[in-house]
Amino acid sequence: MSKPTRGRYSRRTFLKGAGVTAAATTAVSCATTNVAPAPPAAIPTAVRVGPLPGAPVTALTQVTVNGTLYEAAVDPRWTLAEMLRDQLGLTGTKVGCDRGECGSCTVIVDGKAVLSCLTLATEAAGKQITTVEGLATGGKLNGLQQAFWDAGAVQCGFCTPGMLMSATALLATHPKPTEDEIRQALSGNLCRCTGYRKIVEGVLVASGQPPRA
Numbered sequence: 001m002s003k004p005t006r007g008r009y010s011r012r013t014f015l016k017g018a019g020v021t022a023a024a025t026t027a028v029s030c031a032t033t034n035v036a037p038a039p040p041a042a043i044p045t046a047v048r049v050g051p052l053p054g055a056p057v058t059a060l061t062q063v064t065v066n067g068t069l070y071e072a073a074v075d076p077r078w079t080l081a082e083m084l085r086d087q088l089g090l091t092g093t094k095v096g097c098d099r100g101e102c103g104s105c106t107v108i109v110d111g112k113a114v115l116s117c118l119t120l121a122t123e124a125a126g127k128q129i130t131t132v133e134g135l136a137t138g139g140k141l142n143g144l145q146q147a148f149w150d151a152g153a154v155q156c157g158f159c160t161p162g163m164l165m166s167a168t169a170l171l172a173t174h175p176k177p178t179e180d181e182i183r184q185a186l187s188g189n190l191c192r193c194t195g196y197r198k199i200v201e202g203v204l205v206a207s208g209q210p211p212r213a
Contacts (some may be wrong), residue, residue, distance in 0.1 A: 046071035050087050065090065066134030074121045080114075081105045083121035084131060084164070092132040092161050097192075103137045103189030106162040108130050113169035115188075132161035135168065144168060147206035155193035162189050167203045176207050 016116045032074065050073035051058040056160065059072040065088060072087050084107070093116055096102035100118040107116045109128040135142045144167055156162050157187055163186060170185040177185070182203045183196075201211035 005206045037100065046068070048072075050074065059122060061122055061128060062096055063100045063121075063124050063129055065129045066131060072121070076120070078125050079117050080107070080109075080119040080121050081116035083124075084129075089129050090133050092162055094158055101190070102159070102162075103166065103186075104159050104162040106165040106189065108165055108169050109196065111169070111172065113166045113185075130165070130168070130194070133162055135164060138167060143173065144203070144206040148202040149213065151198050151202035151205055153195060153198040153202035155191075159189060159191045159193075163191070163199055164199075170203070171207060176209060177203070177206065 021210050026046050043093065046062060046069045046080055047169050048071045056118070060071055061074050061077055061083070062069065062071050063083075064070070070088060072083055074083050074087060078086075081093055084093045085095070094104040096104040098117050100115045103115065105115055105117040106113050108114070109119070109124060110127050135145055144164060148154055148164065153163075166186050166189050167182070170182065174181060179200060182200050186196075186199065186203075
């Protein structure tokens with residue numbers, strides 16, 4: 001009777017292979033252990049503002065405005081417009097009617113146009129806010145601001161910040177809006193000088209479309 005054929009690997013070969021595998025695993029483990037951990041992400045330092053002298057009880061509210069993180073001490077009854085203007089000094093946000101009818105106080109909160117006179121400051125906690133001061137870069141007008149200037153869309157200027165912010169929110173979601181879409185987006189913004197035609201033309205130009213004839 002013939003002897004059974006031995007397998008390809010002997011006991012000695014198996015043990016040698018196991019030893020090599022163990023050594024390789026140890027080397028990889030050591031190499032992984034010696035890798036320096038990634039540095040923790042930098043936590044932005046908040047600019048602390050307030051409270052105002054003689055102010056009543058205040059609440060600390062953290063908001064990011066135009067890319068800067070603020071920790072502001074505000075009266076819980078304050079509107080966002082009051083915090084922006086009185087606490088942060090961003091007076092480009094105008095307050096006209098103070099009842100949400102004129103749109104001059106419009107700012108952008110987390111990508112949406114919001115009436116800051118109807119929004120409590122504490123409601124904006126932890127959110128990203130853009131005001132008209134945040135549109136220009138390095139003292140240079142952005143495309144929409146320049147288009148307003150070129151089209152003659154700025155008259156007394158009181159409504160202009162709110163118009164710009166409403167138009168900015170529109171262009172962010174509709175880069176090529178129709179004239180009707182522009183008028184709809186700006187329908188909540190009142191112009192004291194009734195310069196609506198030039199304002200619409202300014203938005204059309206900013207979107208890369210020729211103004212109507």
